[in-house]
Amino acid sequence: MIAKLYEGTKRLNATPMTRGEYNAYRGWENPASENPADGGYLVEYQDGGKANDSRHAGYISWSPADVFERTYKPVLGSGLPPHQQRVVAEKAELDERLSKLDAFILDNPLFAKLQPDEQERLARQSHAMAAYSGILDERIVKF
Structure with a gap:
């Protein structure tokens, strides 16, 4: 089987949050195999599917900082209307x-x-x- 290369673009909201903070936010226990101090982001997709948390309009997940920062760049003027x-x-x-x-x-x-x-x-x-x-x-x- 040969994998095909894909590239995409998504707009999303992101809040800096450690893995442990994200798990606490979701009401989950931190797995023993994961470091709760890992830096990352709570990510809310604007077009990523059905909401999975009643506090958010879009689908949310957690992304490790290094993966997130290689993939996404801030949108200029994001504090504007x-x-x-x-x-x-x-x-x-x-x-x-x-x-x-x-x-x-x-x-x-x-x-x-x-x-x-x-x-x-x-x-x-x-x-x-x-x-x-x-x-x-x-x-x-x-x-």
Whole structure:
């Protein structure tokens, strides 16, 4: 049997919590084979299925800190209202795409092999994306 590689993205809420704190929160005994001082996070999935604890709207679980921190990165502006969080996330995604486009234009030898009209369209696209990013930045500063 050959395993296939998968990659996914999930949005979730997370609270730093040791394994022992999580077990106490759930009303469970800590298994003798587990260290209650292990660092980690209480994780609540926003789209991860049916709630399994009446204090939460989504499915919760505990994740060891090292696994969690390799897998998830904080969402910029997470203390803002949802409509403002979306603007911050949109700017971050736009800036990442703009950075990749600019790197292609400046550093990739394939760019020089493109037809001049395509090079010009890509340059215009970069300028438009930069202007759009600037507008989003102006909005974020006013939050």
